[in-house]
Amino acid sequence: MDLKKLTIKSIQEGLAKKEYSAEELYEKFIDFSSKQNPKLNAYISIFSSDDKSALSSAAGGNLEGVPCAIKDNILIKNTITTAGSKMLKNYRASFNATVIKKLIAEGTSFVGKTNLDEFAMGTTTENSAFGPTLNPHDLKRVAGGSSGGSAAAVASGMAIFGLGSDTGGSIRAPASFCGVVGLKPTYGRVSRYGLIAMASSLDQIGPITKNVEDAAIVMNVISGHDPMDSTASPREVPDYTKVLGRSIKGMKIAIPKEFFGQGLNPDVANIVEKAIAGLQSQGAHVDYVSLPFTDYSIAVYYIIVPSEVSANLARFDGIRYGHSSKEGKTLFDVYLNSREEGFGPEVKRRIMLGTYTLSSGYYDAYYLKAQKVRTLIKQSFDKIYEKFDVIVGPTMPMIAPKVGELSDPLSFYMADIYTAQANLAGLPAISVPCGTILADNSQMPVGLQIIGKHFDEETILKVAYVAESNR
Amino acid sequence: MAITKKEVEHIANLARIKLSEKEVEKLTEDLGDILNYINKLKEIKTDNIEPTAQITGLENIFRQDLPVKTDSQIKTAAEMTQAAPRNENGYVKVKQVFEENE
Numbered sequence: 105m106d107l108k109k110l111t112i113k114s115i116q117e118g119l120a121k122k123e124y125s126a127e128e129l130y131e132k133f134i135d136f137s138s139k140q141n142p143k144l145n146a147y148i149s150i151f152s153s154d155d156k157s158a159l160s161s162a163a164g165g166n167l168e169g170v171p172c173a174i175k176d177n178i179l180i181k182n183t184i185t186t187a188g189s190k191m192l193k194n195y196r197a198s199f200n201a202t203v204i205k206k207l208i209a210e211g212t213s214f215v216g217k218t219n220l221d222e223f224a225m226g227t228t229t230e231n232s233a234f235g236p237t238l239n240p241h242d243l244k245r246v247a248g249g250s251s252g253g254s255a256a257a258v259a260s261g262m263a264i265f266g267l268g269s270d271t272g273g274s275i276r277a278p279a280s281f282c283g284v285v286g287l288k289p290t291y292g293r294v295s296r297y298g299l300i301a302m303a304s305s306l307d308q309i310g311p312i313t314k315n316v317e318d319a320a321i322v323m324n325v326i327s328g329h330d331p332m333d334s335t336a337s338p339r340e341v342p343d344y345t346k347v348l349g350r351s352i353k354g355m356k357i358a359i360p361k362e363f364f365g366q367g368l369n370p371d372v373a374n375i376v377e378k379a380i381a382g383l384q385s386q387g388a389h390v391d392y393v394s395l396p397f398t399d400y401s402i403a404v405y406y407i408i409v410p411s412e413v414s415a416n417l418a419r420f421d422g423i424r425y426g427h428s429s430k431e432g433k434t435l436f437d438v439y440l441n442s443r444e445e446g447f448g449p450e451v452k453r454r455i456m457l458g459t460y461t462l463s464s465g466y467y468d469a470y471y472l473k474a475q476k477v478r479t480l481i482k483q484s485f486d487k488i489y490e491k492f493d494v495i496v497g498p499t500m501p502m503i504a505p506k507v508g509e510l511s512d513p514l515s516f517y518m519a520d521i522y523t524a525q526a527n528l529a530g531l532p533a534i535s536v537p538c539g540t541i542l543a544d545n546s547q548m549p550v551g552l553q554i555i556g557k558h559f560d561e562e563t564i565l566k567v568a569y570v571a572e573s574n575r
Numbered sequence: 576m577a578i579t580k581k582e583v584e585h586i587a588n589l590a591r592i593k594l595s596e597k598e599v600e601k602l603t604e605d606l607g608d609i610l611n612y613i614n615k616l617k618e619i620k621t622d623n624i625e626p627t628a629q630i631t632g633l634e635n636i637f638r639q640d641l642p643v644k645t646d647s648q649i650k651t652a653a654e655m656t657q658a659a660p661r662n663e664n665g666y667v668k669v670k671q672v673f674e675e676n677e
Contacts, residue, residue: 198658199647292631305629334636335629403613414590421591423669428660435670440593449601452592456583456602457609459590473616475626480619482627513605514612530630 107136108261112170112318115264119169126169130213133171137215137262144238146247146256148176148186150216165211167325172207173254173263176217177224177300178309180204187300188220188232188250191426191446201298202333203267203309203326210325215263218253222448223417224269224302226250227277227519228505231450236507239282242546245504248278254312255282265322266312271303272405273499273523275310276535280551281504283537285568286312287319290559291530292337295330303412304335306527316536316569320344323561339559347566353387355567356492362398363497363522371541375550376498379538382574383496383567393488393495395525397481402517404481405524407461407474413451414458420446453513482529489557494567497522499535499551503543522553532561536568538575577607577614 105124118124124132134153141147174180177187179197181204186192200208207214221231229237229252237252239245240260247256251268255278258266268275270288279286287310294309301307311322327341359380364373384390397404422428422442429441447455461470488495501521510516526533533555540547552571556564583603587594594602649655652665661668 196658198649199645205646292633331638335631335633337631337633397619400616400619403616406609407613407616418591422660424667425658426660433670434674435672436591437593438670439591443591444593444595447592449598452594452598453602453605453609455590455592456586457606459586460578460582460606460610463586463589470613472626473621475628476621476624477616477619478627479624480621482630512608514608517609528630 105132106261107132110264111314112167112264112321115170116168126211126213129169130171133215133262137257140260140262143243144240144247144256144260145235146218146237146253146260146262147173147216148188148219148234148253149184151183151214163211165209166321167207168211169213170211170264171213171215173215173218173257173266174204175220175251175254175266175268177220177269178203178267179298179300180214180217183217185217185300186234187224188222188234189446189448189451190233191420193233193427195425199298202295202330204298206325215257218251218257218266220253221250222451223300223413224250224271224274225413225450225454227273227516228510229253230507231448233448238507239504241283241548242504242544244544245506245548246281248281248504250274251286251312252278255279255284255286258282258284258312258314264314265318267309267326268312269299269302269307269309270527271306271409272520272527275312276499276523276533276551276553277519279312279535280499280553281549283540283549284312284314285316285319285534285536286310287323287534287561288526288532289323289327289561290337290532291527292335293532293559293561294326295328295333295336297330297332301416303409304416305412306409316565316572317345317348319534320348320565337559342562344561344565347562348569350566351387352383352567352570355388355494357383357388357390357567358393358488358492358495359390360395360398360495360497361392362395367501367518367521368498369502372498372500372502372550375539375541376552379552379571379574380496383570386570386574391492393492395484395488397477397484398521398525400477401481401525401528402521404474404477404528405520406457406517407470408478408528410454410458411462411471412458413454414462417451417455422446450513478528481525485525485529485531493557493563495555496567497553499523499553503541503548503550526555531558532556532564534564534568536571538571577610578603
C-alpha cells in the first residue's frame with residue numbers, strides 16, 4: 105500500500121471494504137513516519153502506536169481512521185506542545201483546542217505534532233528551535249513556513265492531511281513550496297481556542313491536504329462557531345464539498361497587476377499564467393485590476409504583527425508554565441532571564457519591534473497608522489469584489505529557497521508579498537499546486553493562489569478544484 | 576540612525592528581555608533597517624480613515640457568567656499549578672516582589 109497515494113475518500117473506501125482496520129492503518133503511518141521523519145524533520149514528536157488517546161474511538165465519523173499531522177502550536181491535551189520554541193520545550197497542554205475536539209469527534213487519528221518556525225514567526229521553518237523542515241522534493245531546500253512540518257508530512261505521505269495556522273501566509277507558503285493544497289479560512293471561520301496566539305487579529309487555523317476535496321472535507325469538520333472564541337463567527341457552515349466539480353463558466357476573475365511585478369520569478373510567472381489560461385478555457389473571464397497597497401502591505405503587516413506578538417508573548421515569563429531561568433536573584437530577573445534564554449532571535453526581534461511601535465510617543469506614528477492603512481487595504485479588496493468573484497495570482501514570488509538562502513530579516517518578510525493582504529483583510533485564500541519548475545534536477549512545485557470574499561470559501565474551493573482538474 | 580542603542584536597551588527593559596551586548600548591537604542594526612522600511616507608510620494619506628482593530632465586525636460578544644462543565648480533568652489546585660516551573664502545595668511559587676532596603 106502506497107501511503108502517499110491515500111486520500112480521505114480512499115481511506116473511507118478502504119475501511120468500508122475492510123481492506124484494513126483503523127488501527128492497522130494508524131500503525132503503518134506511525135511506522136512509516138518514524139522511519140521517514142529524520143530525513144525531513146517534519147515532526148517534532150510522533151505519537152506511539154500504543155498511545156490510545158491519539159487514536160480516536162469514534163466510529164462512523166467523517167474522518168474515521170484518517171491519520172493527520174497537527175502543527176505544534178495547536179494544543180492536544182496531555183501532550184507536549186512546543187510552539188517550535190525552547191520556551192515551551194516541556195510544556196504539556198492542559199486542554200484540547202476546539203479544532204482537536206472536532207477532529208476527535210469525527211474519528212481522526214493523530215500521527216504527531218509538526219515542526220514550525222518558532223511561535224509561527226517565519227516563512228521557512230529555519231526559525232524553529234528544533235531545526236528546519238526540509239522539502240520532500242529537494243532536501244537541500246526548505247519546506248516553507250511557518251507550517252512547514254505539516255506541509256512536508258502531507259507531501260511525503262507521512263500524514264493524510266495536516267492542520268496549520270496562517271497569519272501572513274504560513275499555510276499557503278509551505279503548501280506552495282511542497283506542492284500540496286493549503287487553505288487559510290476567512291478570519292473567524294475556524295475557532296482559535298487552543299491555538300497558541302501569535303497575532304490575534306490575523307491568525308487562522310486551516311487544512312493542508314493532498315487535494316482540494318480533502319481540504320473541503322476537513323473544512324466541514326473544523327469550521328464553526330465556538331463560545332470559547334469570541335472572534336469566531338456564528339455564521340452557519342455550508343457543506344464545502346457540494347460545490348466541487350461545478351462549472352466556473354462566467355465567473356469573473358481579477359488578476360492584480362501588482363502580483364506580476366518586479367520580484368516575481370519569471371518561471372513562476374509563466375506557470376501561473378498557464379494555470380490562469382486554463383481557468384479561462386473553462387469559461388472564466390479574466391481581467392487585470394489593481395491592489396494599490398500591495399507594496400505597502402509588508403510594512404503594515406510588520407507593524408501590526410509584532411505589536412500583537414509583543415502583547416501575546418508577554419505571558420511567557422517563567423512563572424506559570426514554560427522555561428524558567430535559574431539565573432538571577434529577583435522576580436524581575438526571572439522575567440529578564442527566562443525570556444532571554446527561552447526565545448530565539450526572530451521572536452526577540454518581533455517582540456522588540458512591537459514593543460517599540462506600541463510604546464508611548466510612537467503608537468500614533470506606527471500602530472495607529474498601520475491600522476488605518478489596513479482599512480484602506482480592506483477597502484481596496486471590497487472595491488474589486490463589487491465586480492469580481494475571486495482574485496488569482498501566484499502564492500509565492502519564488503520556488504522553495506535553499507536552506508540558508510534567505511539571510512536578512514527583510515528578505516524573509518518580503519516573501520509574504522502576495523499572501524499577507526488576505527490576512528489583513530480577513531479574506532479566505534487557498535494555494536493549489538499548478539505546476540513545477542526544474543531546478544537542480546528536482547521538479548519544484550509552484551502554487552496558484554485564489555483569494556475570495558469574506559466567508560466565500562465555497563467559491564475559492566470551486567475554482568481550486570477546476571485548477572487541479574486542469575493539470 | 577533610525578534607532579539608537581540606548582533606545583534598544585530601553586525597549587528590551589520594557590519587553591523584559593535581558594539582551595546580551597552582541598544582541599543589542601545586532602538588534603540596533605536590524606530594527607533600524609526594519610524601521611526605515613516601514614517608514615514608507617508615511618507616504619500614504621490616512622486623514623479621516625478609521626483604524627481597523629478587527630475585521631469581523633462582531634461587537635460585544637458576551638456569555639452568561641455561569642460555571643460550565645468542561646472536559647477538563649483538573650480538580651485540585653495542585654493539578655492546576657503543576658505546570659508552573661516552581662510550585663508547592665497548589666501554589667505557584669515566585670521570588671519576592673519587594674526587595675529589602677539596603
